[in-house]
Amino acid sequence: MxxxxxxxxxxxxxxxxxxxxxxxxxxxxxxxxxxxxxxxxxxxxxxxxxxxxxxxxxxxxxxxxxxxxxxxxxxxxxxxxxxxxxxxxxxxxxxxxxxxxxxxxxxxxxxxxxxxxxxxxxxxxxxxxxxxxxxxxxxxxxxxxxxxxxxxxxxxxxxxxxxxxxxxxxxxxxxxxxxxxxxxxxxxxxxxxxxxxxxxxxxxxxxxxxxxxxxxxxxxxxxxxxxxxxxxxxxxxxxxxxxxxxxxxxxxxxxxxxxxxxxxxxxxxxxxSVRTIEHEEKEPTPKPLLSARNVTAAYGGGAVTVLQDVSLEVHPGQTLAVVGESGSGKSTLARVITGLLPPMAGSITFAGRTLAPTLADRSKDDLRELQMIYQMADVAMNPRQTVRTIIG
The missing domain is CATH 3.40.50.300 (P-loop containing nucleotide triphosphate hydrolases)
Structure with a gap:
């Protein structure tokens, strides 16, 4: 030893x-x-x-x-x-x-x-x-x-x-x-x-x-x-x-x-050197582009609740930052919005239409218009394909 x-x-x-x-x-x-x-x-x-x-x-x-x-x-x-x-x-x-x-x-x-x-x-x-x-x-x-x-x-x-x-x-x-x-x-x-x-x-x-x-x-x-x-x-x-x-x-x-x-x-x-990016503030449009209403989500068949009654709105041209500690549910919320994880309760509305809870049930327009950029690109991309093939 x-x-x-x-x-x-x-x-x-x-x-x-x-x-x-x-x-x-x-x-x-x-x-x-x-x-x-x-x-x-x-x-x-x-x-x-x-x-x-x-x-x-x-x-x-x-x-x-x-x-x-x-x-x-x-x-x-x-x-x-x-x-x-x-x-x-x-x-x-x-x-x-x-x-x-x-x-x-x-x-x-x-x-x-x-x-x-x-x-x-x-x-x-x-x-x-x-x-x-x-x-x-x-x-x-x-x-x-x-x-x-x-x-x-x-x-x-x-x-x-x-x-x-x-x-x-x-x-x-x-x-x-x-x-x-x-x-x-x-x-x-x-x-x-x-x-x-x-x-x-x-x-x-x-x-x-x-x-x-x-x-x-x-x-x-x-x-x-x-x-x-x-x-x-x-x-x-x-x-x-x-x-x-x-x-x-x-x-x-x-x-x-x-x-x-x-x-x-x-x-x-x-x-x-410290650099700051100035953003032009815009008045939000009357209707949000994306809405999450009273979303509750869990893993393990409901054994571990990660999100509890979460709601948000994002208007066209707006960036909403979701901040929290590791394990607080940030990525889980993104998975629910994109259809990767069906919520236990609540709904997601995008461009005026209510989205199906699962990815398989969403339309091609839903899949095209609502995209996710993952934290780790090397995990998200297929290593057997070229970048050109993946993007195309």
Whole structure:
């Protein structure tokens, strides 16, 4: 059984992760053209000491997640690490082969993905998945791993920490599932955790709690972390240093306070500058476009009531924000409106007509005129189809 000494890790300020001149390429396929390679990470180098957190920020496509995955020796489908070295605990993991990487992943380094819904297996209970890596790598017995998991559930403010692990992924909210995945990474007591925007799905209150728990875990265990995000408010709370990426290259790196308060590069200045969007206020039209009247909805055949007597109106040209904590029923309300979940009571009216409660009973016009944009596009889209096919 592997036993880790947190106090020893805390005293050790040595370099844990050392990425040197990393280059990552991907193969792009276009209709009527020959496949071609593009560079998505170009010569990035970084060092991360034990117990420290490095925030990776940049716009979408900057290479943040690719750098994070490369620290595990991993590349997504069609993506290849074509140059550079990745030293973890003094070893170049890119030279360890498949067997060596298997020993490292889930033990020395763990990954918290952006999309928990895609990361969990829907056919297995949460607890089985949370403790799996710890058991496989010999980090305590199953009983010890489950005890650690329950303590992490409580620390991450999950409801019913002693029993929530025995639910299936679809039986918890998106925010709760995201926290369960954070617990899964921490349960293995790794040296390095790669956080790939782990608080994206959380409300502000829960986000603060989760960030506090992550900071506590880093302090208590000496674990180091790469924290990938586009949210500067988040990275300012949790990171010791920040690296700014753009088009696969490093723009600048420095202490968090310096990057936030006195960035050197124009691109970083643009990222941290506060921008507001002015909206022209319009008088609402007399008749609403969408109305929900006294909607009550539940899961499990009515066993768990999520919405109780909810009503709303949205007028043409108006945007209505639905705000609430994780599990408060926001997405459930959207599912009822779009016909994905029939309500137990109440009605939905759109453009003057009452909509059928189920998606199957709605007309083609209903389906065309009332659309949903999902939180996680990678889960919503069919991976077997091209983007062109999906849109068309």
């Amino acid at each position: 592997t036993v880790k000494d947190p106090s020893k890790l805390q005293r050790d300020n040595s370099v844990l992760l050392d990425i040197r001149n990393l280059k990552v390429q991907a193969t792009v396929y276009s209709p009527g053209e020959q496949p071609r390679d593009i560079t998505i990470v170009d010569g990035v180098s970084l060092q991360l000491r034990r117990g420290k957190v490095l925030g990776l920020i940049g716009e979408s496509g900057a290479g943040k997640s690719t750098v994070g995955l490369s620290s595990m020796g991993y590349g997504r489908g069609g993506v290849r690490i074509t140059g550079g070295e990745v030293f973890l605990n003094g070893r170049d993991i890119l030279k360890g082969g498949v067997r060596g990487l298997r020993k490292v992943r889930g033990s020395e380094v763990c990954y918290v993905a952006q999309s928990a819904a895609a990361a969990f297996n829907p056919a297995h209970r949460l607890m089985d998945q949370v403790v799996e890596a710890a058991i496989l790598h010999g980090i305590g017995s199953r009983a010890e791993a489950e005890k650690r998991a329950q303590a992490l559930f409580a620390k991450l403010r999950l409801p019913d920490p002693k029993s929530i692990g025995y639910r299936y992924p679809h039986q918890v909210s998106g925010g709760q599932l995201q926290r369960a995945m954070t617990a899964m990474a921490l349960c293995s007591e790794p040296d390095l955790i790669v956080f790939d925007e782990p608080t994206t799905a959380l409300d502000v209150t829960t986000q603060i709690d989760v960030l506090a728990a992550i900071k506590d875990a880093i302090r208590d265990t000496g674990v180091a972390a790469l924290y990938i995000t586009h949210d500067l408010a988040v990275v300012a709370q949790v990171s010791d240093e920040i690296m700014v990426l753009r088009d696969g290259k490093m723009v600048e790196r420095g202490p968090t306070r310096q990057i936030i308060e006195a960035p050197r590069m124009d691109y970083t200045k643009a990222l941290v």
